[in-house]
Amino acid sequence: MPISTHAEHDHQKCVNHALTxxxxxxxxxxxxxxxxxxxxxxxxxxxHKAVKAYELLERLKPLKNAAKPATVYRALDxxxxxxxxxxxxxxxxxxxCRCSEHQHEQLLLICKYCHEVEERTATNVMLALSDELKQxxxxxxxxxxxxxxxxxxxxxxPKA
Amino acid sequence: MPISTHAEHDHQKCVNHALTxxxxxxxxxxxxxxxxxxxxxxxxxxxHKAVKAYELLERLKPLKNAAKPATVYRALDxxxxxxxxxxxxxxxxxxxCRCSEHQHEQLLLICKYCHEVEERTATNVMLALSDELKQxxxxxxxxxxxxxxxxxxxxxxPKA
DNA sequence: GCGCTGATGTTGTTTTATAAGATGATGAGG
DNA sequence: CCTCATCATCTTATAAAACAACATCAGCGC
Numbered sequence: 001m002p003i004s005t006h007a008e009h010d011h012q013k014c015v016n017h018a019l020t021x022x023x024x025x026x027x028x029x030x031x032x033x034x035x036x037x038x039x040x041x042x043x044x045x046x047x048h049k050a051v052k053a054y055e056l057l058e059r060l061k062p063l064k065n066a067a068k069p070a071t072v073y074r075a076l077d078x079x080x081x082x083x084x085x086x087x088x089x090x091x092x093x094x095x096x097c098r099c100s101e102h103q104h105e106q107l108l109l110i111c112k113y114c115h116e117v118e119e120r121t122a123t124n125v126m127l128a129l130s131d132e133l134k135q136x137x138x139x140x141x142x143x144x145x146x147x148x149x150x151x152x153x154x155x156x157x158p159k160a
Numbered sequence: 161m162p163i164s165t166h167a168e169h170d171h172q173k174c175v176n177h178a179l180t181x182x183x184x185x186x187x188x189x190x191x192x193x194x195x196x197x198x199x200x201x202x203x204x205x206x207x208h209k210a211v212k213a214y215e216l217l218e219r220l221k222p223l224k225n226a227a228k229p230a231t232v233y234r235a236l237d238x239x240x241x242x243x244x245x246x247x248x249x250x251x252x253x254x255x256x257c258r259c260s261e262h263q264h265e266q267l268l269l270i271c272k273y274c275h276e277v278e279e280r281t282a283t284n285v286m287l288a289l290s291d292e293l294k295q296x297x298x299x300x301x302x303x304x305x306x307x308x309x310x311x312x313x314x315x316x317x318p319k320a
Numbered sequence: 321g322c323g324c325t326g327a328t329g330t331t332g333t334t335t336t337a338t339a340a341g342a343t344g345a346t347g348a349g350g
Numbered sequence: 351c352c353t354c355a356t357c358a359t360c361t362t363a364t365a366a367a368a369c370a371a372c373a374t375c376a377g378c379g380c
Contacts, residue, residue: 089249090250107292109293109296118296122289124292125288128282128285128287129267129285129307132280133269133307138269138271138278138309138310138311139315140308141309141310142307145305147293147302148300149299150299150301
């Protein structure tokens with residue numbers, strides 16, 4: 001079931017949920033969700049759009065005057081390693097992960113208009129992919145699939 | 161059926177085939193496969209590994225003394241637009257396309273050891289993907305899937 | 321306190337990609 | 351033949367994205 005990505009949803013809930021999960025997960029794993037990391041994660045969750053590293057840097061600076069590229073990249077590295085965010089290769093951008101605890105094979109649908117990213121489990125696709133990889137005798141390390149196009153909302157003409 | 165990517169195949173055949181196809185295709189489409197574009201395409205086809213833009217630039221310089229970044233990037237843009245090569249987003253690199261004439265939904269298997277890239281049609285995966293996109297009401301523009309891992313050859317211990 | 325470890329600060333560099341304006345080649349139409 | 355348009359290229363800068371290296375600091379166990 002897709003989530004509602006556009007304006008109408010209670011986004012504060014999204015954010016709170018994501019941050020709470022992140023805190024619990026880090027605690028459980030014995031890794032530090034430090035202030036900077038927490039701030040970066042919160043910034044990423046400000047919306048459901050893919051966000052660039054230098055954009056995050058700009059947004060981080062008011063909170064953290066000394067912020068430099070390395071500051072952001074290190075936080076991003078950590079968040080990725082913990083599965084809390086995804087890196088979108090085809091955009092050099094980042095997006096909060098909705099399922100940090102579960103599997104990590106997802107389908108990312110990236111809208112070229114609103115830039116929102118929908119994350120789907122897409123079980124059937126992943127099954128077919130596993131099968132194909134088996135046939136190819138290829139051992140995959142990660143199976144993120146990034147698809148660019150136009151999302152439901154942007155495709156639908158503004159309601160009459 | 162996967163192609164043989166490693167050393168044992170007659171690579172000159174690959175190259176000639178790719179260049180011939182490219183020439184015909186450009187002729188048919190009324191676009192110019194100029195000297196520079198042809199040279200860049202040939203360089204990309206020197207092997208089946210993903211190649212970076214600045215690496216191409218270095219290799220192009222002996223042939224074309226004035227070569228600058230823009231020289232290479234323009235040629236790459238053209239080749240991509242004509243479907244003669246693929247851009248591998250997750251590597252910022254490029255690879256020759258084996259099926260310039262046909263469909264453009266492919267599965268790219270990228271080996272982290274030998275860096276060779278195998279291109280597969282993966283019909284079942286693409287069907288499952290189309291289905292999933294339909295469910296999501298998402299209109300995709302391109303459906304390249306990049307999977308990183310270890311290829312058959314690199315996974316197989318050197319023959320006893 | 322001391323020393324270990326992980327996190328951060330700081331500086332600089334590398335890698336990847338594009339912008340903008342001048343120049344050159346080719347071909348169609350007058 | 352000229353001229354204009356178009357496409358390709360050249361040239362110079364610069365932007366954007368990412369990382370390397372090393373210094374410093376904070377917390378913790380001993």
